[in-house]
Structures are given as structure tokens and as C-alpha cells.
Amino acid sequence: MPEIEFNNIVKRFGRVTVLEDLNLQVDDGEFLVLLGPSGCGKTTLLNMLAGLQEVTGGSIVIGGRDVTDLDPKDRGLAMVFQSYALYPTKTVRGNLKFGLSVQKLDRAEIERRVAWAANLLQIDKLLDRKPAQLSGGQRQRVAIGRALVKNVDVFLFDEPLSNLDAKLRTEMRLEIKQLHQELEKTIVFVTHDQVEAMTMASRIAVMNGGVIQQIATPDEIYERPANLFVAQFIGSPAMNTLKATVERADGSVSAVHAPTGARIDLSAYSFSAAPKDGDAVIVGLRPEHFSIGCNGHADAGAYFSLPVRYTEKTGSDVTAFLDSGDGGLIAVRFDHKHHHVPKMGEMVEIHFPKDRFDIFDAASEKRI
Amino acid sequence: MAIRWSWASPRIALIPALTVTAVAFLGAICWTIWISFTRSRRFPDYAINLAEWTRQYERLFRDNAWETALKNVLILAIGSALAIVFGFILAAMIEREKRGEGFFRTLFLYPLAVSFIVTGIVWRWMFNPDLGIQNFLRGLGWESANFNWLADPQTAMYGIILASIWHGLGFYMALMLAGLKSINSEIWSAARLDGVSFWRLYIEIIIPMLKFTFLTCAILLSLGVVKTYDIVLAMTGGGPGTSTWTPAYFVINSYAARGNIGYASSAAVMMLLMTAALFLPLVLATAWQARRREAMAQ
Amino acid sequence: MTMTAQTASLATPVSKSLRRKRIRGSSIAVLVFLAMWAAFVSIPLYVVIVTSFKTMDQVALGQVFALPTEWTFEPWRKAWSEVCAGMTCEGVSHGFWVSMKILFPSLLISIGISSVTGYALALWKIRWAGTFLFILFLCAFVPFQIIMIPLVVLISSLGIFGTIWAVAIVHSVLAMPLLTLIFRNFYKDVPEELINAAIMDCGSFWRIFFEIILPMSANIMIVVLILMITTVWNDYLIGLVFGGVGTQPMTVILANTVITSFGEVQYNVDMAAALLTAIPPLIVYFAVGKFFVQGITAGAIKG
Structure with missing residues (x-):
């Protein structure tokens, strides 16, 4: 009771x-x-x-x-x-x-x-x-x-x-x-x-x-x-959100982020309601889930290569803010023991695991 | 040598205030004290006869009118203290019952904007035996109603006290209200959750928290009481007889009516001593409060 | 966006009836008590107002609370321009203009000296500022009677005894300690950095005062103005002692009219005269009551 x-x-x-x-x-x-x-x-x-x-x-x-x-x-x-x-x-x-x-x-x-x-x-x-x-x-x-x-x-x-x-x-x-x-x-x-x-x-x-x-x-x-509010309120730095468009082809689902041209593989994401082709969605990527470096990961769902705007060092962690191409920033957090701290303007390659995405409907901002 | 203006200007700017303080306050106080030891009558006479330098004071202490004045100041202080008590009760009620706060505050405070002379005249009219409250109450059937207080030496002071309370009530209420508002609102919430009764909350928590406000009110009230003059003049003119004289009234009377500067000065010095006696606690309390605040800050 | 979406989905009608605010018994008791005090406070004002509009015939009936059967402005006219104070029969109007003439120099002198002094003591490093403030603090509580007689001697020796200037100067002297403390307490909250920046920029004591500090002082000026206007207007003793024939302020004229009047007493005229005297400070009070409360509490709580 x-x-x-x-x-x-x-x-x-x-x-x-x-x-x-x-x-x-x-x-x-x-x-x-x-x-x-x-x-x-x-x-x-x-x-x-x-x-x-x-x-x-x-x-x-x-x-x-x-x-x-x-x-x-x-x-x-x-x-x-x-x-x-x-x-x-x-x-x-x-x-x-x-x-x-x-x-x-x-x-x-x-x-x-x-x-x-x-x-x-x-x-x-x-x-x-x-x-x-x-x-x-x-x-x-x-x-x-x-x-x-x-x-x-x-x-x-x-x-x-x-x-x-x-x-x-x-x-x-x-x-x-x-x-x-x-x-x-x-x-x-x-x-x-x-x-x-x-x-x-x-x-x-x-x-x-x-x-x-x-x-x-x-x-x-x-x-x-x-929903998007909860996603952005919890977590520090706040979750990155990218506006993307759903593309469905031969049974696979992906979303395209227009400014970077990146294709985000959503095949491992469990939708509660499957989106249609052309739906506008918001893809949430937690900064701490990125892996950094040129070696491609087998389970990577998204890949970006972006220039560094600036970096913030907080003890063991580094947060790098990358230029997402449309004026926004993508925050990436990593342990600086395992990777050198990139300089300003340096191109960095980042991967995001395909099972860690959060997808929200662009209009209702609810999780789908 | 060049003058450093940033050093000199502030000091030059202080000259008027320093002069006023030195001449009109410190100098004047010393002058009065000096004169109180002389035989000055209408005009100041600066010679002190060392054989009988306390002459004015000896006369003063034998003077029945002075004795009455001292007694009255005491009665007035005790009676006017009701203004603090009621001021607190009203403030507490206004604070508790938020409805009409602005209205009641404005209403209770307006007498303060009215001068003592007008206050006295108004209340004199209320106490008028033939045309005032007494007549009104008798007209309603209360035949034995007696509000002719001002005509009787036994009750005249109570009339003055009533008018003083009417005048000062709002002031103490405003101070108390400010004090009550400074209490953290979560204290009230905590007490509500504890289920503390109304009386225990006020007696055990709120009033102890406001003790400094109460002390301030008490000292301001006493200082005001010592200076009471206008309202007595307007209500009774000191009468009947000398029954409503106050020390301040005594000083003015000795100076203006009797034309005795020496005598008036000795009474004024006594007033200064009374003020000092009341004032010392305030200075100590302020220092104590400051120390406590420092201790809290640590 | 989230919020609108959520509230939209929740905009189902609330079936539960909305509860009414409860009024408790204790609330009623409190309001009754407050209303009784309100009556005590307002009855004298009511009585005075109705009396001042009654004819003397109705006043003589002794019904203090009754409304005038016949409203008349005659008592007001008499009080303003005819009533006798001692020997002269000019009404209280003469006193009104004298009080006005006393008021303005008093305000100018007292506020001028006190604001500059408060500013110098609060913001310029003067080693003995603390001591001086303490002396001012003591002076603020000195009863007027103790310095009255020497001030009479002093003012006489200046040759202005019995003039409007004598009254105004004594008012200014008496108000100076308290006003200085009020100004000083206000100015000491001005950030030190602001003054340091101003000293670096121009450095002049007077320019900083007039160009930076004074324009910041609007609030405290209102408070002090109200405090001074009511104090000066309501004063009786200073006007009585230092004013001469023809330079006595309104309160003194009023007291002379009411207290030492000869012949038949005209209560309705007395009450009209009292109201005329009380109106200016009451206007100030009802117009800017909020500052009035601040003023009197500023006067009370110092240090």
C-alpha cells in the first residue's frame, strides 16, 4: 500500500x-x-x-x-x-x-x-x-x-x-x-x-x-x-542533442544529421513506436559515452570528425566541445590518461555506441 | 607645500558639523551644568559661590512641584508602556491575520503624524465633561459615567497617558511589526508542524527572539517620556495645580514663568542624568547585540 | 516545448470541486479585536472632523458623535482668518505661512550639513570618524531642555533672536546628529570599490558627492524629508522659545488660540484650527506612508 x-x-x-x-x-x-x-x-x-x-x-x-x-x-x-x-x-x-x-x-x-x-x-x-x-x-x-x-x-x-x-x-x-x-x-x-x-x-x-x-x-x-527535459536536466555536462531525419531503407533504420552529414545507425535502438521515413527526431548523445580516436569501433552507431572549439579540464576528465557545423557544440567527455588532450582547431574523430542513443520525437519531445 | 585636497576636503566638510556638536551640544551642556551651580536668575551670572554651589539642587529637591514632576514621569512611563504591550499584540495580530495589513497599519500609525499639541487639544475635547464622551455615555443611560479626568488631580495623568498611548501606539506597532517580519518564516512553519500552541509559541519562542526590539522600544519610550511637555501643556496646562507637571514642564516653567535660569538649569541637568541612566543600557545592549552578531557570523 | 506538450495532454477537466478558503473562529476574533482598536484610533479624528463642521448651537447639545445637522464651513473660515491668539486676531493662517517659512530653511540647512557630514564620515577614511559618530549618537538623545537656555543666549548674541532664522537654525542644529547618522548608515552601504574607482577617476571630494553620491540618495532623501517635515511642522517648544511676535509657527498660534482664549469658547472653531494645523503632516503621511514608516524606524533604529 x-x-x-x-x-x-x-x-x-x-x-x-x-x-x-x-x-x-x-x-x-x-x-x-x-x-x-x-x-x-x-x-x-x-x-x-x-x-x-x-x-x-x-x-x-x-x-x-x-x-x-x-x-x-x-x-x-x-x-x-x-x-x-x-x-x-x-x-x-x-x-x-x-x-x-x-x-x-x-x-x-x-x-x-x-x-x-x-x-x-x-x-x-x-x-x-x-x-x-x-x-x-x-x-x-x-x-x-x-x-x-x-x-x-x-x-x-x-x-x-x-x-x-x-x-x-x-x-x-x-x-x-x-x-x-x-x-x-x-x-x-x-x-x-x-x-x-x-x-x-x-x-x-x-x-x-x-x-x-x-x-x-x-x-x-x-x-x-x-522526454527531452529529463534527458537534459540529468547528467553533467548535459546531453548533446542533434536534430536528425529518419531514413528507412531495406529494413534498417537510421537518422541523418544534416549539418555534419553523419548517418546515425538506429538499428540497435528499441523503439516504443517505430518512426516513419522522413520523421524529424532528436537524437540524444551523452558526452561520457563517446569514445575518441581514429580506430573505428565495431559497435559504433555514429561517427563524427569535427574540429575542437575549446576544452575544459576537470581533474581526471576532459570535456572537449566540438563544432557541430550548425553553430552548436557537441560535448565529449573522456579520461585524459587514455588520450592526449586535443588542441583548439584540431580535428577529432569520435564514435558513439549504437545501443546508447536516446531518441525523442522532435515535436512532442517525448521518448520514442 | 601643496595642500592634498583629498586629505583636506573631507575634513573641511566636517567643520560645520564639528562646530555645531562642539558649541551647541557639548558646549551648551557644559554651560548649563555650570550655570546650575550659580545663583543666576533672569540673566546668566557666571560666578560660582563655592560655599553654596549646590544651592539650586537643594532647593530643587525640596520643591514639591519637582517631586510631583518626578512622580508623574514614573506614572507616565509605566502607563505609556501599555503602548508597547498593545503595539506588540496588534503587530502580532496583523502579522498573523494577513487580511487588511496595509489598512490597519496605515490607520494605527496616522496619529504619529499629528503633533502633540493637536493630540492634546483633541483629547481635551474628548474629555470635556459637558460636551465630550462623558455626556455622550450619560445620554446613553450610564448616569455615573465619569470621564472628567482632566479636572481631577488624581486622574489627570491618566488622561495624558491615554492620549500618549493613542499617539504612540502605531510607532511601537510598526517597530514590532518590523521585528516580527524579520523572523525566518520557516520558524513559524516548524512550530506549526510541532503543533506548538499559540501561547507557548509566543512566550517561549517569539518574544525571546524579539527581546532586542522590546528593549529598543522601552528605551525610546522612556526617552520620550522624560521629554514630555507639549501634550501636558495642551491637555491640562500642568494643572490642576501642579498635578500634571513633568520634568520638562518644570524646566520650561522655571525658565519662562519664574525667570530663573539657575533653577531651570539644575532641573535640566537632572533630566540629562535621567536620560543618561536610560541611555546606558541602550549603548550596552547595542554593543552586546553587535558582539552576538559577530559570534553568529563565525 | 515539453511543458506545453505535457500540459496540453493533462488539460482534462478537473472533476474535483475546488475547496473554499476556510475562515476560522480565531481569525474572526482577531479581526474584531483589530477593529476595536481601529475604532479607538479613529474616533478622535472623526469627532474632531464632525465638530469642526457643526454650528456652535449644535455643539452645545453635547452629542459628540452626531453628524452635523447643518454643515457649515464658518468655523473653518474663522479658524483660518479671524480667530484670536492672545492679542492678535489673524486666525491660524499667519502661523501657517510662518511655519512654511521656517520649514524650508530648516530642511535646506539640516539636510545640507547632515548629508555632507554623513558622506564624509562613511566614505572617506577619517581616523576619528568612529569617535565622532559615537558623540553624535549621544547628542541625538540629549533632551532639548538641557541645551535650550544656552542656545537662547547664543542666538541672542547673534542678534537674530525672535526671527524665523533663529527657529530654523535651532531646528537644524537639533536635527543634525540624527540626520547625520541616518545618512551615514545609508552611505556606508555604498560599495567601497565604487568610491575607490571614483577617487581614481577624478578624486575630488565635492565632485564625487554631487555627481555620484547625491544622485544615488533619492530614497534616503525622501525618508529624511518626511522625518524633517513632520518634526519641524509639529514642533511647539522651539517655536515658542525662539519665535518672536509675528514669527511664531502654527502650533504655537494654535495652542494660544485654544488654551489661552478669552470669552466664549468656540469649540467648533478650535477643532477646525486643530485640523488645519494637522492637515499638512497628515497629507504627507497618507501620500507617502511607506516612506514615513521607514523614516520613523530609521529614526529609531540606528547603529
Whole structure:
């Protein structure tokens, strides 16, 4: 049974419609990440789940209970905020206890839970400090602790890592994932950072413009993006996209990229709906799947020989941006240990394996 | 030797302000303190008789009117503090109930644009026993209604307090509203998720977070109270008798009506001391706040 | 493209009825309480306005809240041009023009000195700037009474006592510390690089002020203007002490009219005079209320 259900959710602010007829189910014990650019409605969705914003239409069900009209405190969930929202005038202990004191638990139980959470998050030594005396990472732990002590089934995270520096972010990412594995609670996590989503989620819901574009496991999202938006939002550098025309001849399918004249062999691609001859398609090529060099590969589905515009070196990797002939660029990422870094203007030969293409309809931008 | 204008110009530009500060503030304060030790009457007399240099102060402390003034300033401070309390309550309500925020804010604040003289005259009219509120309430059937506060030395100060609250309420509300708005909105969300009751949220979280705003309001209010003059003049003219005199009223009266500069100066010096006593906490609090902010930034 | 395609496919009619916004009981209680305070705040204004339009016969009936049975502008006319303040019977109009004449020099002098001082202290490296600012901070809170008598002596020795200039100068002196602090706090947020670039380009203290800093100061100028206009217009004590016969501002004339009037009291005329005096700052308030709030909070929160 799904733990959380959004049924036909509509959200309007005055005349502006943010979400229209949205449906989403989160399974029990799942780590669902709502991923999307800012303004895509993901935080609104989370706030409506928490009860901080009211829905304009539709219903929300948590654990089989319709909570649409319930107060936030009665929904049986806990939330970790972007700015942590620690009560600045209370100590860490006071912050952890404050939410519990409302629930009329006996004192020993409160102490037990505080001690358990403090121990789990290694903040035992900070219990008597005020939030102002804590570092960013420590505040983050306290904020998580404040959610943990409530002993609820659903945890909500609203971009909790965005205020941390890169190193701490990586650490906290791992910790939150471990916490999830240990506690086996349902987590809904909002972020705009694809790395966070890919590393932590059991499923990702990619949102854009108030619409869920795709819900799938991280692998599925990466390997089989449902549409062009998802394909370009996930992956760094972003997927290359080439406009091409389908050619069908003697049972084989290929696409021709006019500016380079390259013929792209699509025979290994499993179409969900086979295109007709002359259809306009968009071919997606992930920069990391190219192989570079003059030796032709047996399984190559596309071959280009293009001049280098410029290169970017990031530690072990090199990304070369090649001139695709129509003013666009094709990004190619490779390991510079295995190939020399091409100079500007140098002609480079690249191959793309025929089983790694992503093909989208040029008009609907959906995967075909 | 050539003048470096980039060095000299800013310093030249500061001359007027420096002169004003040195002459009109520091110099004038010293002058008043000096005069308060002399026997000056209508005109300044700069000789200090060392045998009886505290003469003016001794007289001042024996003066019943001065005692009344001190008592009144205390009553006024305590009474006007209600403006802070209600200002906070109103700000909290406006902040909570977003509907009509602009309307209520504009309405509560307009008395501040009205001068104390006009405020006093208006309220004097409201308190008029024959034609004001009292008469209106008696007309409604409340025969024992007594709003002739200003005529009775026992209640005249309360009339002034009411008018002061009317005048200042919006100011404290605006400061409190600014304070409330500076609180991170996620704190409110977190409290809602925790299910914290309204009272506990305000008493345990919000009011402690606003303590610096409260302190600022309290000090500004006290400084205003010490200076209270116009509104007393307009409402009661100090009367009945000397029952609504304030220190500021006392100074002006000693200077203008009694024509005694020395005496007026000694009362003014007492006012300065009161202000300093109120002011010290503000300076300390500002320093403390700055230090805390630094600690937060680390 | 993706978005349009997706929304188009989802444009199926939403069958669920849209829920109405709930109004809670606590909301009603809050609004009732606010409305009660609103009444407390607005009743005096209402009473004064209706009284000023009543005939003296109706005022004598003692129904403060009743609307005028017969609207009359007579009290307003009398208040403006006939009513007696002490010996002279010129109405409050004379005071109105005096207040205007006091206002402009006060604004010019105080804002002129304070803005330049604030600019010099905020943006030019002067070692003792901190100390001077602290002294100004203290001065801003000094009660007027403590410096009043020496200022009388000083102004008399300049030979301008009892003139409009005396009142305007005292206003400027008194406002200088606070305004300087406000300007300084505004200018200290000007990026240092901007000033450094300007110093490299031309280097002149005055040219940077007039060509770069002053044009950036529109917002703070409005705030300060409003603060000063209301302060100067609403002042009573400075006008009383430093103004002479014929140079007393409107508030003083009003107080003399209402408080020390002889003979039969004309309440309706008194109220009209009070309203006439209150109208200019109220116009400022209702016209630019947002800046007014900024002005008073800028006056309150410094440092």
C-alpha cells in the first residue's frame, strides 16, 4: 500500500495555477526525491503535504488517512527545513524537546528519545549549546534530530543541504542515506541538485512547470529519460542533442544529421513506436559515452570528425566541445590518461555506441 | 607645500558639523551644568559661590512641584508602556491575520503624524465633561459615567497617558511589526508542524527572539517620556495645580514663568542624568547585540 | 516545448470541486479585536472632523458623535482668518505661512550639513570618524531642555533672536546628529570599490558627492524629508522659545488660540484650527506612508 498519495492536486495562487491535476504515490519506506529547477512547484507540493499550504483542489492521503483538511501537527510527519528553522532562543536540547512536549509524553520517554537522537547524530556534546554557537553542519544535524525524535513514519526534507559547503554536503548526503537505510521510514526530499537526487533516492520525480515529467529509479531516469527535459536536466555536462531525419531503407533504420552529414545507425535502438521515413527526431548523445580516436569501433552507431572549439579540464576528465557545423557544440567527455588532450582547431574523430542513443520525437519531445 | 585636497576636503566638510556638536551640544551642556551651580536668575551670572554651589539642587529637591514632576514621569512611563504591550499584540495580530495589513497599519500609525499639541487639544475635547464622551455615555443611560479626568488631580495623568498611548501606539506597532517580519518564516512553519500552541509559541519562542526590539522600544519610550511637555501643556496646562507637571514642564516653567535660569538649569541637568541612566543600557545592549552578531557570523 | 506538450495532454477537466478558503473562529476574533482598536484610533479624528463642521448651537447639545445637522464651513473660515491668539486676531493662517517659512530653511540647512557630514564620515577614511559618530549618537538623545537656555543666549548674541532664522537654525542644529547618522548608515552601504574607482577617476571630494553620491540618495532623501517635515511642522517648544511676535509657527498660534482664549469658547472653531494645523503632516503621511514608516524606524533604529 502506498504510504502517501496525492490525488488530482490543484494549486492556484490567485489566478496563477502552479499545479494542475497532479497525481503521485510514494511507497512505504521509499526515499522519494522531488527534483526540478526552481519554481517548478516541488516545494509547493512538499508544503501542501506538510499542511503548511492548503490545496486548492484534490486530496492528500497519508497512511490510508485523508489528511487534506488536517492541521500540520496532526498529519504524523516531521520536516527538516532549508534554513533549519532552529529556535534561536532555545538550546539544542530545548529544540529537540520542544516538539515533544506538545505531545504529552512522559518525561522519561522524552529524555530517552532525545538521548537516542543525539547519540545517533553525534550531537550529544552539543545539547546545551544555543544554535548560534553551532557550525552549519551541526545545525543541520540538530534539525534532523528534531525531526527524528518525533518518531513518525514520514520525514520531509526541504533542500536541507543547500546551505552547506561542498564537502559537508557530500558527508551529510551519505549520512541521510544511511539514516534512511537504518530507520526504514518514508522520506520525501526536495532538491534542485541532480547529484543529491541520483545518490540518495530510491525513486526520483522530476518536475518542471508544475508537471511531473518522470517518476523512476535514478538508473531508469539516467538510462531512459522519458522526454527531452529529463534527458537534459540529468547528467553533467548535459546531453548533446542533434536534430536528425529518419531514413528507412531495406529494413534498417537510421537518422541523418544534416549539418555534419553523419548517418546515425538506429538499428540497435528499441523503439516504443517505430518512426516513419522522413520523421524529424532528436537524437540524444551523452558526452561520457563517446569514445575518441581514429580506430573505428565495431559497435559504433555514429561517427563524427569535427574540429575542437575549446576544452575544459576537470581533474581526471576532459570535456572537449566540438563544432557541430550548425553553430552548436557537441560535448565529449573522456579520461585524459587514455588520450592526449586535443588542441583548439584540431580535428577529432569520435564514435558513439549504437545501443546508447536516446531518441525523442522532435515535436512532442517525448521518448520514442 | 601643496595642500592634498583629498586629505583636506573631507575634513573641511566636517567643520560645520564639528562646530555645531562642539558649541551647541557639548558646549551648551557644559554651560548649563555650570550655570546650575550659580545663583543666576533672569540673566546668566557666571560666578560660582563655592560655599553654596549646590544651592539650586537643594532647593530643587525640596520643591514639591519637582517631586510631583518626578512622580508623574514614573506614572507616565509605566502607563505609556501599555503602548508597547498593545503595539506588540496588534503587530502580532496583523502579522498573523494577513487580511487588511496595509489598512490597519496605515490607520494605527496616522496619529504619529499629528503633533502633540493637536493630540492634546483633541483629547481635551474628548474629555470635556459637558460636551465630550462623558455626556455622550450619560445620554446613553450610564448616569455615573465619569470621564472628567482632566479636572481631577488624581486622574489627570491618566488622561495624558491615554492620549500618549493613542499617539504612540502605531510607532511601537510598526517597530514590532518590523521585528516580527524579520523572523525566518520557516520558524513559524516548524512550530506549526510541532503543533506548538499559540501561547507557548509566543512566550517561549517569539518574544525571546524579539527581546532586542522590546528593549529598543522601552528605551525610546522612556526617552520620550522624560521629554514630555507639549501634550501636558495642551491637555491640562500642568494643572490642576501642579498635578500634571513633568520634568520638562518644570524646566520650561522655571525658565519662562519664574525667570530663573539657575533653577531651570539644575532641573535640566537632572533630566540629562535621567536620560543618561536610560541611555546606558541602550549603548550596552547595542554593543552586546553587535558582539552576538559577530559570534553568529563565525 | 515539453511543458506545453505535457500540459496540453493533462488539460482534462478537473472533476474535483475546488475547496473554499476556510475562515476560522480565531481569525474572526482577531479581526474584531483589530477593529476595536481601529475604532479607538479613529474616533478622535472623526469627532474632531464632525465638530469642526457643526454650528456652535449644535455643539452645545453635547452629542459628540452626531453628524452635523447643518454643515457649515464658518468655523473653518474663522479658524483660518479671524480667530484670536492672545492679542492678535489673524486666525491660524499667519502661523501657517510662518511655519512654511521656517520649514524650508530648516530642511535646506539640516539636510545640507547632515548629508555632507554623513558622506564624509562613511566614505572617506577619517581616523576619528568612529569617535565622532559615537558623540553624535549621544547628542541625538540629549533632551532639548538641557541645551535650550544656552542656545537662547547664543542666538541672542547673534542678534537674530525672535526671527524665523533663529527657529530654523535651532531646528537644524537639533536635527543634525540624527540626520547625520541616518545618512551615514545609508552611505556606508555604498560599495567601497565604487568610491575607490571614483577617487581614481577624478578624486575630488565635492565632485564625487554631487555627481555620484547625491544622485544615488533619492530614497534616503525622501525618508529624511518626511522625518524633517513632520518634526519641524509639529514642533511647539522651539517655536515658542525662539519665535518672536509675528514669527511664531502654527502650533504655537494654535495652542494660544485654544488654551489661552478669552470669552466664549468656540469649540467648533478650535477643532477646525486643530485640523488645519494637522492637515499638512497628515497629507504627507497618507501620500507617502511607506516612506514615513521607514523614516520613523530609521529614526529609531540606528547603529
